Amino acid sequence: MTATDESLGDMLARRGFSRRGLLKFAIAMTASLALPPAMAAAMAENLAAARRQSVIWLSFQECTGCLETLLRTDSPTIAGLIFDFISLDYQEALMAASGSAAELTMRQVVAANKGKYLLAIDGSVPVADGGVYSLTGGKANVSMLEEFAPDAAAILAIGTCAAYGGIPKAFPNPTGAVGVEDVISNKPIVNIPGCPPIPEVLSGVLVYFVSFGRLPDLDDRKRPLAYFGTTIHDQCYRRPFYDQGKFAKSFDDEGARQGWCLFELGCKGPTTHNACASVKWNDNTSFPIESGHGCLGCSEPDFWDQEGGFYTSLAGGAGPGWRESGIAAVVGIAGGAAAAFAARHKTPETKE
Amino acid sequence: MKDFDFLGDDRLVDALLMEVAVLLQNFLSHQSAGAIDLLGLPLSPACLAALEERLGEGEISALLRVSGESQIRETKFPGVWWTRHTDETGRVVALLIEVAAVPEILRASTSDMEHSLKRIREVSNFRRAGQTP
Numbered sequence: 152m153t154a155t156d157e158s159l160g161d162m163l164a165r166r167g168f169s170r171r172g173l174l175k176f177a178i179a180m181t182a183s184l185a186l187p188p189a190m191a192a193a194m195a196e197n198l199a200a201a202r203r204q205s206v207i208w209l210s211f212q213e214c215t216g217c218l219e220t221l222l223r224t225d226s227p228t229i230a231g232l233i234f235d236f237i238s239l240d241y242q243e244a245l246m247a248a249s250g251s252a253a254e255l256t257m258r259q260v261v262a263a264n265k266g267k268y269l270l271a272i273d274g275s276v277p278v279a280d281g282g283v284y285s286l287t288g289g290k291a292n293v294s295m296l297e298e299f300a301p302d303a304a305a306i307l308a309i310g311t312c313a314a315y316g317g318i319p320k321a322f323p324n325p326t327g328a329v330g331v332e333d334v335i336s337n338k339p340i341v342n343i344p345g346c347p348p349i350p351e352v353l354s355g356v357l358v359y360f361v362s363f364g365r366l367p368d369l370d371d372r373k374r375p376l377a378y379f380g381t382t383i384h385d386q387c388y389r390r391p392f393y394d395q396g397k398f399a400k401s402f403d404d405e406g407a408r409q410g411w412c413l414f415e416l417g418c419k420g421p422t423t424h425n426a427c428a429s430v431k432w433n434d435n436t437s438f439p440i441e442s443g444h445g446c447l448g449c450s451e452p453d454f455w456d457q458e459g460g461f462y463t464s465l466a467g468g469a470g471p472g473w474r475e476s477g478i479a480a481v482v483g484i485a486g487g488a489a490a491a492f493a494a495r496h497k498t499p500e501t502k503e
Numbered sequence: 504m505k506d507f508d509f510l511g512d513d514r515l516v517d518a519l520l521m522e523v524a525v526l527l528q529n530f531l532s533h534q535s536a537g538a539i540d541l542l543g544l545p546l547s548p549a550c551l552a553a554l555e556e557r558l559g560e561g562e563i564s565a566l567l568r569v570s571g572e573s574q575i576r577e578t579k580f581p582g583v584w585w586t587r588h589t590d591e592t593g594r595v596v597a598l599l600i601e602v603a604a605v606p607e608i609l610r611a612s613t614s615d616m617e618h619s620l621k622r623i624r625e626v627s628n629f630r631r632a633g634q635t636p
Contacts, residue, residue, distance in 0.1 A: 160614065164614070164618060168569070168570075169569060170612035170614055171567065171611075172569040174607065175570055175573060175588055175608060178588060178596075178608070179596035179597050182540055182597045185543060188538035188539070188597075188599055188601075189536070189537060434594075
């Protein structure tokens with residue numbers, strides 16, 4: 152049996168995972184994807200029988216942050232092994248081949264998987280001046296997208312740039328950057344926005360596609376409903392403070408130290424749909440609000456050009472102001488330096 | 504989470520017990536297992552604790568060690584199971600009330616048993632040949 156015709160169930164058995172392990176993974180995935188628990192057994196059965204899913208990943212006008220964060224999902228777990236099972240047939244930053252050899256590989260994969268491969272895109276698509284602002288091998292990104300989209304089963308627009316144009320689209324948008332759905336309109340597209348996107352959301356979408364052969368339910372912005380159905384604010388652990396009217400007024404006041412709501416410091420949680428507050432980051436460790444900073448709204452269209460900027464509250468308040476923040480930062484640094492100096496110069500007798 | 508606060512924990516627990524009753528009736532009528540995903544519901548820790556207490560502890564408790572630990576415990580109502588799955592880091596990835604004669608995850612699958620048969624035959628063949636597998 153070759154690596155390409157081995158089923159996922161056989162591959163997991165070869166690696167020492169029982170079907171119970173796969174069923175447990177499916178139970179966790181159905182919970183993550185907000186599917187009825189009864190679907191777990193069907194998902195496990197379909198996953199066990201699944202064959203390798205070809206993925207062609209094209210990077211356009213991007214910073215590689217999306218790829219960086221998604222690579223962090225690598226772990227010796229079933230989720231990690233399913234990522235191994237996905238056949239990432241073309242990804243310029245990761246593949247060993249380059250130049251014409253890489254191009255040849257891509258064309259062979261496309262021919263062999265016509266109508267079946269997933270086309271993953273990160274980065275926006277610059278369309279001004281014939282797309283000349285971002286080229287691969289002399290070919291404009293927009294031309295590549297138009298060439299490879301028709302034979303794809305579906306398109307994954309990964310990150311806010313691919314979904315909505317993101318930072319390259321920020322005013323004055325000199326390259327004419329747009330999202331994938333502004334170029335391709337006749338293919339199933341799933342947007343997985345975020346700057347970067349949450350790795351577990353991509354895992355969930357891939358597992359759903361491999362299990363059921365179609366994309367999960369999407370909202371009106373083509374985002375997976377299970378992860379983008381509610382706002383950060385709805386799921387935020389600081390929400391009770393919002394309801395009680397307890398707000399931090401600056402990043403170092405008593406309210407901030409007490410962990411009160413960051414709304415008045417410009418938090419965009421109430422208008423941002425994403426799963427940061429529930430799935431969190433870095434293996435469920437934390438998310439920006441838990442680290443003391445408001446949500447920037449990075450998974451929403453045009454987040455970089457929001458009126459008032461990141462530190463103006465959604466209610467239109469002025470926020471902390473740069474001068475105050477700057478003074479607070481200087482005081483904090485100076486205070487920290489003074490404390491460090493004092494600690495270094497304590498005599499043994501004065502140590503507590 | 505605020506949406507259900509007006510109900511109070513006791514009424515939420517009562518509503519969930521009614522849902523368990525529906526699943527039990529469904530199982531008895533159609534032999535079809537069911538489950539409630541507790542992580543997907545806006546339940547406070549106090550409400551979860553109250554629900555767990557109301558369901559109580561039954562005769563069977565199993566610990567599954569695969570990709571983290573899973574505790575599968577029958578409640579004081581036979582056929583109603585409290586199932587808690589954690590991942591390798593100890594994070595709870597699924598918390599379910601299952602209604603079934605036996606939760607599916609406790610059954611050995613046919614493919615795993617076929618694998619067992621193959622391995623046992625290999626071991627006995629090695630022994631017959633006087634080798635250590």
